Amino acid sequence: MKSTTRGTLAAVVTGIAATVGAAGPAAAAGTVPVTVPLGGVSKALDMEVPHVGAELPLVRPGAPDGPRYVTGRLLPERTLPQLPVNSALPGLDARSPLPHVLGDGFDHVDVDAPASDLRALTPGLSLDAPLTAPRADNSGLPQTKLPEVGVLAPVLQTVPDANLTTGPGL
Template sequence: MKSTTRGTLAAVVTGIAATVGTAGPAVAAGTVPVPVPLGGVSTALDMEVPHLAAELPLVKPGAPDGPRYVTGRLLPDRALPQLPVSGGLPGLDARSPLPHVLGDGFDHVGVDAPASDLRALAPGLSVDAPLTAPRADNFGLPQAQLPEAGVLAPVLQTVTDANLTTGPGL
């Protein structure tokens, strides 16, 4: 193997290892931090600027409950099952300077809303055929019945939390 090929292969393996190494903690935490760098603006304008940071949740699909077979029906219950999805609502950490009316110092106003868990179920469908199952009292033939269709409503579950703060300094 040539030395250039070996060097290229080593660079690719190093890049993959670095990518996998940084993705691990974010997946374990369930959120990806997103800082907004405003330090350069603060230096260029020579003034206090807001501090912004966010957390974006990672969406994880779950395994759907399969169709349930019910005696006396031709079609299974929940023909289109609901898909569970877990993730979260995005988080926000923002602090903005608020100048004193009577003085030189700065106060701040801040909002801290951490990312919160969110569980959801997609809508599903439950239908029944216009025929019953074969019946022994009808010589093994099905009988006619009214067709049934139902939509399983989507479900959202979450608990949110946020803090509004004021105080001295940034």
């Protein structure tokens, strides 16, 4: 095996090991950090390149509230229950050189948008049959009524945050 092939194989194995090693703590935190490797481009072009990193969220579905049986209805109150989902908005960390566009004191622009918590509920459905419950005054037979259909609206809660800064140095 050539030395270049061994070196490439070693680099791939090292990258996989680093990714697997970072996945455990990331799963506990709820996001997976991702860095775009631009170091080789910086050395090949002999210039400063931007630093780009991100945080990708892991989706964690929760347990739905089950159907609720209500007296006087043939079908439960929440026929198709809402599913809670907890996650995060993706985060971004980008820093780029800025060649004195804004004046002599500004050498970089930096965008920092950390991952923020996201709570959501999927849409649900509530149905009721076009019959009432059996009634004693009607010889134990149900009566007809208008059917009922209700859509439980989806819910989305989050508080995003971001910072844009410029300053000297990279």
